[in-house]
Amino acid sequence: MSRAAVPYAELRAALPGIRGPARAPSIPPYSELPPRAATRYALASQALGLLLLACHVLLVKESIWLFPVAIVALAWLYANAPLVGLAVYFQILLYQNLLISIFSPGMSYMPNFVALQGTNFIALAVMAAIALNRLLTPTWRARVGGVVLTVLVALAATAFYTFIGAAKEGLTSAMVYFREFTSPAFAVLVGLDVGRRWGYRTVGLCLLTGAVLAVVLGVVEYWVPIEYYSLTNAVSFMRLKWFAQPEGNTFYVPQDIVRHYTGVLFNITGGYTGYGSLTSFRFGGPIENPISYAYVLAVAGLVGMSLRRSGWLVAVLPLLVLIGVKGAGLLVAFSLVLWVVWQASRSKPVLLASGVALTVAYTGYAIVNGLSNNDFHVIGFLGGVHGLLANPIGHGIGVGGNLSANANAGFRWTGEGGFTSTGADFAVESAVGVLIYQMGLASIAVFAVFVALLRAAPIGRAVTRNGVARMTPRRQDVLFLAMAMVVVNGIFQEEAYAPYAAGLLALLCGIVVTNGARPSLLVRQPPVA
Template sequence: MVKSPQGAIIYLRNIALPLMLFQVCLTVAYAHRPNVTTSLIFLATLVMLLGYFEFLFRDEWFRLTNSHAYWWLNSTDAREAGLYFRIAQIHRQVMTDVLDAFRVTLFNTALLSDLDLTVLRVNGPNFHSISFAYAISFLALFLFSCRRFVLFALILPILVFTSAKGALIVLLLATSMTLASTVFQGRIVLAGFVGLMCLYIPFVIISGLRVGDYHVLGLIGGVKGFLANPIGHGLGSGGNLATNFGELDWENAQKSGETEAAVESAVGVLLYQMGVAAFIVLGFYYWVGFTVWRLFDRLRHPQFCVAAYGLFAILVNGLFQEEALFSPLSLGLMLAFAALAIGSAARTGVLDPPAVPTLAPEAAGRLQPLGDPGGRP
């Protein structure tokens, strides 16, 4: 609080809110039998329509939402720090309109820059393309687990329009692991996922260092800051939401291969701010994911598989994105989903080891974690 009152409050909220959502949904699912399927399908349809409206009728969307005024105010710190002037000097890119800030290479990665494909990002009703992408990814996964494949297919283009690779990776990993689990044993699929991550994480780090990717540089800065002070620098020290990006010297960070403080990486920011205490928070997230995975391994319910691997994928993304762990529409939604599954399993007695082995299938038959009284999942 002494170092950065506003930053401390922001990051306390970011870290606590997903845990609070988990507790609320766990309690509700244990005490009652909530029917969230209809509500989430309606929400997915509404969000999908809003996404298409913004993409197809952007001028009308900007007028309805007063977007020009919002984005002008949102960029005040960057303008006053001279960020756009430096971009024009170094990269010869002149900002002429608010929309220029939304034009990015497909999925905002240098790996696809040779394709020369640019996307005018959809930001959604929450005015943040990456958080909106994670919300779309979660809703798409829920539709997939409920076998609403038509809506699932219709909502996917919105995810592409946001051009957020992290949310797309979560969707691809969770769906592919769920499909693989219908063919192979759960432990084999889990081992395959771990092996894939052991290849994916080094690949992102190595390729990111070659091109000077800010997410990788921020992760390295966070880890080095943690090693220099394992107790932590305090909430609000570093991090995207407590930093004026217009004042950061990215060119120097790319030359040195690291940032001075943790930015862009949620795991790096947690380690930098909380020190060794960050492992308690991260460990709890993994425990939740493994608990849901064990329930899937026993019951073979697809929603449990989606919740488990969706949570694992988001945690991996947390190495390279702040939004993965600090956005309520990312980790918050996935923890809430996992909590509904765990709470429902505890309510029906499936979570506890059965005294007689034959009781488990009976309990599994009664389990409808996110279902309606009609028996649909």
């Protein structure tokens, strides 16, 4: 007598007492908007974000006690509609300084202006706290718990060293570097959270749509800088920005800003600056900082390339050449070189070996050449290495660095007895150098965040053809290549770990990580939460 097999589900329904093997909770697909819908959505979010930002600047200009109003509004948006909240945050990141500049006449330096400059960081930190609460649910803790734990350890270590640095150098200096070294960690949490519900394509389109105005403003600034600075009250902004340093008394007319931002092409230390030399006007766009603006352009170009909108790459490359920022230009160049290697070889070992070889060649050449030319960045990095060897425990966050109280107190860059001829007692002009000087061996916790994110990267996808499995690259893989290269760039550029560079890339990479290999669901209207 034959016996038919009884399906497990039917048997369990008939006998509820039977316990089967534990199953991981199912995860729904992430959502994607059609390109046109995503663009319309991004434009509406941009209008909302700029309105909220303008109100925030005007309120804080009147009273510092009104600072939380806009932050609470953003927190509510992000908690209930993550995509809206993130799109609004992009506007704060890109246009915060422009709005501050426009309304800067009559603004007090302390505490109003200083507080406003920290708006994008406070917004990111609040969003990260909301994101952490959602990522600690059992479903997501099982999948990204390792990355989240690494981030929490890094934040705890950084907070500890910030207290030490604040006791030595003051709260302002400590908070400047706390912001820089924790922004990528906070951005990872936000990216992981948004990626639970939304796909990278939709978020990337929101970023690119919001960045169109930033590109246009940069072009206008390059062609008619005097008129641009007059309309945006840039002189008032620069006097506030440099208020605590001697440079603050050098800005009286828009022409002073042009002179301040004009120098040797790609800022090559020791470069010839006489008649016939190659110079560049380092325009800063709405961010009003050339290096940060160049990194935003670089990331936008790579995001456009990853979304098959290579016109973005074509558009930003000339701007990167004109602005003359080495780090951002090399970020794009090296990321594309590694992408070509990955596309041609389709081999992770080959990609890894190529990345290591490129890193060794780049850093080796830069250090040797920089020492021969007394390059600020190389000597500043070695100052961090010497500081680490002298005190492996670290000096405290805010102690050292060219934005610290040490550097502001009569620090000399050139000339007899200056930094380039005798070195410095602390690290400057190098994110890696400053980090290892300030945190010592504990800086490993910060670097571990980048390593954890790269290890979790879903690089490529396996495709089976004719019974043969083969690794196929995905265009969004270029984000992780760029993430790795910006970490290396930190050796020679202090701004590499800022929210506009490593922070923005970490956020986008986090989205791709939680998207993973899940299927996507095309939706017409964005759902909440």
